[in-house]
Amino acid sequence: MTRPAEPAGHEVPAMRPAEPVAWPHGKSAAASFTFDVDAESAVLFGNPAAAASRLSVMSHQAYGPLTGLPRLLRILAEHRVRATFFVPGYTAHRHPGAVRAIADGGHEIAHHGYLHESLAEVDEAAEAEILDRGLAALAEVAGVRPVGYRAPMWELTYDSPRLLAERGFLYDSSLMDADVPYELDAGGATSIVEIPVHWGLDDWEQYCYLPDISGSGLIEDPAKAVSMWRGEFEALRREGGCFVLTNHPFLSGRPARAAALEGLIEHVAGCTDVWLAPLGDIARHVRGLALKPRAIPKPELRGSPP
Template structure:
């Protein structure tokens, strides 16, 4: 242990190598979004359901029922809400969730929503060997394609974890975008060791995620600390800024978290606020990534520079 080199002892090549392994490249924001819109709105739901306790080896009914609520009660409400506003969304689904609730993922596609990869059992990929991470990601991709009839084009890693092998695996699987990293508010191209990859990043942020505000664990530290209606203020301000900057407003939600009665009110009011603006393009993550990816082959003048 005493012979181990500490970070403060790294030479410049070492710390630059760590920082440069996966980096944000060109910002990819069109001058105008489709239909001439000034802002893109990408709503997403991580349908984790029972996979969180299963991943941790928790097989007792209590926590499993908390996840089951997401599939049983929350998802139907969410789908009705999205239909009320005619808003498409992206659902990132662990393959085990999809196998437990195959009719659910079919209903996503039937309603015009996107289904994206979200791991096998919400595994912690930074604890996996690269071959195991690749095998689980590949198995997840093929399972979702078999159940929905549509091959996913994007991934959100479980817990937004990103191992040293994750970007390579995304490329090997032929996925066109990721939504797990946080280097910008706007879409950007992922760069690996100084080389552009052609893979689009649709960045997430804990600010725009329901779980940090509302998660409850009976025997753990997490406790809901934000009244749901305060989230409306935070997320409305995030959208208003994206609207002013002609960029992207992206939101990450979880059915078992946001789908309770007193919380879904907040999402309804937020969507109503957004829909009350002119020039709003509601889109799936795949659709936003397609617009962003088209800019990679264009001249720098066609995109907005950081």
């Protein structure tokens, strides 16, 4: 075990909690339904040749854009809810009609890498290339220049805020240190809006099972999953927070799961004290509050094991 470094002639920058956010129109809290349209990209990254040869696995992932997404778009339209869809560039190239249907439905399209690449061991130049490749794909297929970003696997790097700010992104939704959005320091007197997430508000942990790829084989009852998400919503509502649910069309687009999710959407949409909006709208509101940027300093480690 290594020990945190002691400051060498200066103090480590103090970390401070995110400050409360005043929501528009007198609302007490905010909420957003978001969807990561990973499709095949979620399993192709890492070992594409091996994954691509598995027809059953590819069909499991293709269920999202082919079957689950149209169902979810119908549900959102029926309840007049606008959502945010994070789309990898590869998904846009492989399923252009599905991505255009998202835009045609009046929903926000945001950036989610190109091939759902993990950034855990990616250097700055490679991360920049992934961002640019994804931007080009979304512009080519859907004619959009996204203002929002979500790192695949929520694996943001310490270079990411600056790279996003340099490309004109307004917000990111990958970090987990607050219940409300805030301005994230991007260096050089710039910042981006951060809209936090967490693993408890993600359907992957509830539903995903792919042999040798992901999951233990335990697939939860949709009623159980939605009950947990509703509990999180009600708690954040009381706290004045921002509820951000992440679903994947290849998972939550299945009939029973979509039906359970629809019940939650209907409930949240019916709460008159909650502002339900796409993440882009939430980020624009937060940017208008002129909050003081905050940072999460990188831990400095030194020394040998004790």
